[in-house]
Amino acid sequence: MIRQLSLAAFALALSCAAVAQDAPAPAASAAPKPAPMLDVRAQPPIHGDANAGAAKAAVCGACHGPQGIAIAPNFPNLAGQSATYLYLxxxxxxDGQRSDPVMTGQAAALSDQDMRNLAAHFAALPAKPAGMPDAASRGAQLFHAGDPAKGVPPCQGCHGPAGQGPTSAWQGAPDTAWHTFPRLAGQSAFYIGQELGDYHHGKRVGVSNGKVMQGVAQNLDEADIQALAAYIQSL
Known part of the structure; x- marks a missing residue:
């Protein structure tokens, strides 16, 4: 959200600028510039060698399972996920736009082709079987209809009515756009709750879709987050 300065703040900013003009210029910082934000909306579907990805995926299985189904609820399932989303x-x-003690180190050693191959491998694996969601739950309401009074849009608008990701061009956008939205169905309630909480508190930004999710999650209270997480796990 763009915030306008008050007159007082604007005056203060001008006075600080005047003082700064009289002060000696600081030494140039040697800190590297952050990588530009990825615009996922312009990302075409990626393609990779699933067999080559499988040969490199053994280390991934320690957390995400040998078949892409996570071994613990704090890790995401990767099987059946959009290859483009995984690559991004x-x-x-x-590139340092997302930070995680394990994943940052793992990704640092990967070439661009490695990332494409791993993404293709996990996308080709069978996803976790569908569950039995409660269509009358608060989570179902938020997922399918949102909560207009709280400014919460329906999750299905980007993630598909069954949480499996959109299956056609998203909202009339070019066909390249919808590949960037992740499959949510079957992710653990713990993981979904953790990620929504990070978006809510501004801890997760990542690629440009992260800004969208921050705007959605900031209007969710803790009860809503837990309700959505439980519903998504049941999909």
Whole structure:
């Protein structure tokens, strides 16, 4: 949200600028510039060698399971996920736009082709079987209809009515756009709750879709987050 300065703040800013003109210029910083924000909306579908990805995926299985189904609820399932989404997340970890003690180090050693191959491998694996969601729950309401009174849009608008990701061009956008939205169905309630909480508190930004999710999550209270997480796990 763009915030306008008050007159007082604007005057203060001008006075500080005047003082700064009289002060000696500071030494140039040697700190590297952050990588530009990835614009995922312009990302075409990626393609990779799934067999080559499988050969490199053994280390991934320690957390995400040998078949892409996570071994613990704090890790995401990767099986059946959009290859383009997986590639973009690996790239974000490698470029420093997302930070995680494990994934940052893992992605640092990957070439661009490695990331494409790993993404293709996990996308080709069978996703976790569908569950039995409660269509009358608060989570179902938020997922399918949102909460206009709280400014919360329906999750299905980007993630598909069954949480499996959009299956056609998203909202009339070019066909390249919808590949960037992740599959949510079957992710653990713990993981979804953790990620929504990070978006809510501004801890996760990542690629440009992260800004969208921050705007959505900031209007969710803790009860809403837990309700959504439980519903998504049941999909």
């Amino acid at each position: 997340q690996l790239k974000a970890f490698k």
